[in-house]
Amino acid sequence: MEQEQDSRPASASQNPRSSHQRETSLHSHAWSLEMLLRRLNAIDAKRDDKLASILDAIGEFGTFQWRLVALTFIPSMLSTYFMLSDFFMVTAQRPYCNTSWILAVGPNLSEAEQLNLTLPRASNGSFLTCLMYIPVPWDLDSIINFGLNYTETCKYGWIYPYAEKRSLINEFDLVCGNEPNMENMQTIFLAGILTGSLLFGILSDKLGRYPTILISLLGLLVFGFGTAFVNSFYQYLFFRFAVAQVSVGFTICSVSLVMEWLVGEHRAQAVLLQHCFFAVGILLLSGLTYKISHWRLLFLVGSVPMFPLLCTVWVLRESPRWLMVKGKVEEARKVLCYAAAVNKKTIPLNLLNELKVRGKKVTKGSILDFYTKQHLFKVVLAMSCAWFTISYIYFTLSLKIKDSGADIYFRQVVPSILEVPARLCCIFLLENFGRKWSLYLGLILITIVCLFLLFLHQELKSTIILMLMLGEFSLAATVTIFFIYTAELLPTVLRSTGLGMVSLAWAAGAISSLTMFSQIKSQLPIIICCLSCILTLCFSSLMPESGSHTLRDSIDYSRESSDFKDRSIDISTVVLPEESMSDVDSTDEVTKNTMLNAMPLKPEAGSFFSMDLEKPKNKELVSPAP
Structure with missing residues (x-):
């Protein structure tokens, strides 16, 4: 009895430990079953996507995919070439009034003697650029002996005796009150991006990726090549407006087409390489402007690669995902069979036969769905905030570099060189950390750079320029990650429209930066950069990870996925190893x-x-x- 009584306290003392072990075992069992459920759901989702299985059978990255991606490189390079040419078209020139009237009485006068007799001088001894002496009916000896005293503004135009290059300034006499405002020129260009992003985004989702890409390439050829033949500065601004529209249109449509043809991490790698050619376009533009002395010839040379490109664009094919969303099953099968033939692969017949439209009706979408559908509204709101922030910071840092007194070639070439390794580093980040954490890293680094700029003394010019270059490096990587992340979160039926809507925010951020930086000469723009980065980090935390999932096709699927995220078990947050999946x-x-x-x-x-x-x-x- 005593032993039994003694054993009771012992067993009682072991109860807390055993209960804790049971609780741990139950938690472990529930966790393992939860993991299993997530894996099974991922398998079911992949099996339901018959198109993904067919793309795997075609080959993840064969000859067809290489050809598709390579054909986006040249237009990406040329679009940047045309988009940033304004910075080299408006170069500083020192004009003088055209006083060739004196050559009628003194035809043997040298240029220096002509200027000395007909132009008034400033207090420092230099010739005034916007005034001339009033012509008089005297002979040359009288003009030399008595001189001219009465001045007026230039009546017969201007001359540029020390100009080394032919630019917009000396082509259209944009001097003496007619100077172009670079902020206004950039605002017109950004207005083209505003309208073009929405227009071409809607066209891409309505007409298809291929015809919209063809329209944008033709527009790039017509308006890029045609800029070399404009007769006035206002015509030049109109052509620049049109070039902005077609450039952003091609960027949106090509990213949609490439991502819908490729699978897995190949999607991100293709977009990263395409964005690297943006930097190549800037380097090409900088090199040609250094060698070519006439601005019209610069546009002609930049348009030459468009002619062979349009001759080879026929090898592109429409996105099979877009065709399936529109109910064009037979056309989708044809383009898939063509891709398989190019890759020398064979698609199993049972897979082609199983390819059919999901549901009873063809999926439709409109721009109003971004307001009525909660998931789409959340995605566009968060990404628009991010795009506004990135654009605002990018233009603010660029204007900061300009204010530091750096040469235009330094401002364009050095950041372009840094963009290539920045975007190549994104491949490692995206494959190992995913979209969301890569985005966090980029935003945090940009925030740190802005904080340093806020507290650095203005006399430390070299340190400020170094931090600005670091900020350009971080921005280049973050922009590409945002582009990939946004395209993967949007459904196929509204992918291009959604990219166009976030591009609106990009243009709005750029215009806000230009306006604020020109009006406020304090540290307030940098303070806003820091605050907007923190706000973007908060908004980005609402977005699910997208890298490990197949692309979404319909609006209902997007809404359903958002409902999954709100459950206690979040499928989208688990990255599963391939061994366990198999x-x-x-x-x-x-x-x-x-x-x-x-x-x-x-x-x-x-x-x-x-x-x-x-x-x-x-x-x-x-x-x-x-």
């Missing part, structure tokens, strides 16, 4: 359903998980495939 994939349907039935989870009625758990009740699903 192990589960090899399990037949009977085993999977048995394991699912054994799970002690009780999901809510009508939820995604309850729908999955109800699958075993269907005998046709339980029976293994013959």
Whole structure:
């Protein structure tokens, strides 16, 4: 009895430990089952996407994909070439009034003697640029002996005796009150991006990726090549407005087409390489402007590669995802078979036969869905905030570099060289940390740079320029990550329209930066950079990870995915190793359903998980495939 009594306290003392072990075991068991459920759901999603299976059969990155991606490099390079040419077209020139009237009485006068007799001088001895002596009907000796006293503004135009290059300034006499305002020129260009991003985004989702790309390439040829033949400065501004429209249109449509043809990490790598050619375009522009002395010839040389490009654009094919969304199943099969033939692959006939439109009706979408659909509204709101921030910071830092007194070639060439390694580093970040954490790293680094700029003394010019270069490096990487992340979060039916809408925010951020920096000469623009970065970090935390999932096609699928994220078990946050996925994939349907039935989870009625758990009740699903 005493032993029994003694054993009771001992067992009682062990109860807390045993209960803790049981709780740990239950938590571990629930966690493992939860992981299994996520894996099975990922497998089901991949199997439901028949198009992804066909793209795998075609080859992840074969000859067709290489050709598709390579054809986007040259237009990307040329679009940047045309977009940034304004910085080299408006170079400083020292004009003088045209006083060739004196050559009628003194034809043998040298240029220096002509200027000395007909132009008034400033207090420092230099010739005034916008005034001339009033012509008089005297002979040359009288003019030399008595001199001229009365002045007026230039009546017969201007001359540029010390100009080394032919630019817009001396072509259209943009001097003496007619000087072009660079902020206004950039605002007109950004207005073209505003209208073009929305116009070409909607056209791409309505007409298709291929015809919209063809329209943008033709526009780039017509308006880029045609800029060399304008007769006035206002015509030049109109052509620049049109070039901005078609350039942003090509960028949006090409990214949509490339991402919908490629699978896995190849999507991100292709967009990264395409963005690297933006920097190549800037370097090409800088080198040609250094060698070519006439601005018209610069546009002619830049347009030459467009002619062979338009002759080879026929090798592009429409996006099969867009065709499936529009219900064009037969056309989707044809382009998939063409891609397989180019890659020398064979698509299993059963996969082609299983390719069909999901649901009873063809998926439709409009721009109003970004307001009515909660998931789309959240994605566009968060990404628009991010694009506004990045654009505002990019233009603010660029204007800061300009104020530091750096040469125009330094301001364009050095950041362009830094952009290439910055974007190549993104490949490592995206593959190892995912979209969201790569985005966080870029935004945090930009915030640190802005904080340093805020507290650095203005006399430390070299340190400020170094921090500005570091900021340009971070911005280049962040812009590319944002582009990939946004395109993956948007559904196929509204992918280009969504990219166009976030491009509106990009243009709005640029215009805000130009306006604020020109009006405020304090540290307030940098303070706003820091605050906007923090705000963007908060908005970005609302977005799910997108790298490990297939592209979304319909609006309903996007809404459904947002509902999944709100559940207690978040499927989208788990990155699964391929080995474990392949192990589960090899399990037949009977085993999977048995394991699912054994799970002690009780999901809510009508939820995604309850729908999955109800699958075993269907005998046709339980029976293994013959």
